[in-house]
Amino acid sequence: MQGAGRMIEIVPFTQSEREIWNALNAEARNGHFLFDRRFMEYHSDRFQDCSYIFMDEGKPIGLLPANIAGDTLYSHQGLTFGGLVVDQRVTSVRMLAIWDILLHRLREQGVRRLIYKALPSIYHRAPAQEDLYALFRHRAQLIRRDVTTTIDYLSPGVRSKRRERGVKKAVKAQLHFTESQDWPAFWRILSDTLQSRHGVAPTHTLQEIILLSERLPEAIKLYLAEQDSQAVAGVVMFDTATVAHAQYIAASEQGRDVAALDGLFDFLIERYRHSHRFFDFGISNEDGGRILNEGLVTQKEEFGGSSVAHDVYEVVVDTSAL
Structure with a gap:
């Protein structure tokens, strides 16, 4: 050649x-x-x-x-x-x-x-x-x-009043936000949520995500929102050099009642602000990209994110x- x-x-x-x-x-x-x-x-x-x-x-x-x-x-x-x-x-x-x-x-x-x-x-x-x-x-x-919804820390969008109210509600409920190794507790919440709402299971089994987190502990992390020492919501973060990506997101009914995900995302967005350029919430599409889940993408955009293809x-x- x-x-x-x-x-x-x-x-x-x-x-x-x-x-x-x-x-x-x-x-x-x-x-x-x-x-x-x-x-x-x-x-x-x-x-x-x-x-x-x-x-x-x-x-x-x-x-x-x-x-x-x-x-x-x-x-x-x-x-x-x-x-x-x-x-x-x-x-x-x-x-x-x-x-x-x-x-x-x-x-x-x-x-x-x-x-x-x-x-x-x-x-x-x-x-x-x-x-x-x-x-x-x-x-x-x-x-x-x-389309995935992403916050660019160098030029973030404006957080909505609804998300701010959710964060205040989570604070009022005295939730505790922490990195955790309690994968079984979160996987129960995630599996129940996906099954009840969409009739599907997580892409990874509990055993697979534990295996991967052990192989790549610097890249795969679990964060929980806890109330009275009980997990009520969680986010699995996939960390790269430039992007902190929320791979799995779920809350129990108790967690939804106290806006636990609003509080947890507020915690995570601040946690990654000085170490990453982007915070990514993941895609909001179905049917090979042809359908946009408008409620889901709006919720993410209300944290100050915008679209990346x-x-x-x-x-x-x-x-x-x-």
């Missing part, structure tokens, strides 16, 4: 590259602990791994966390996000070369589609959207868009180019 990509090669991930993978993810402009092998491997029995490492003159410069199902490569079905993870050496030209090499490999494998979950820019340590330009060049189609693209692999 000519130009900046002449020395780039694509290497299928194997366990022998585990340390190389994790080291690059930790240093990348757009690394995320979801791409750490300690996280990815908790559900390795459910997804056929088809991840790749990109090497330039023998040194790793990029990663693609991915799984394969039939004739489709996903980046990644088992993760909220996917996409190419790159270090400072991946210029726009090198990114185009990486895509050419990747698509050539997929053609050889008989892959006909690539589903690509782009990492939202709030998670970038430094700008890293070269992949979006490459997607455009390869005629990628946007097939899903969710989560985009998913489809690239049709032209197998006739072989």
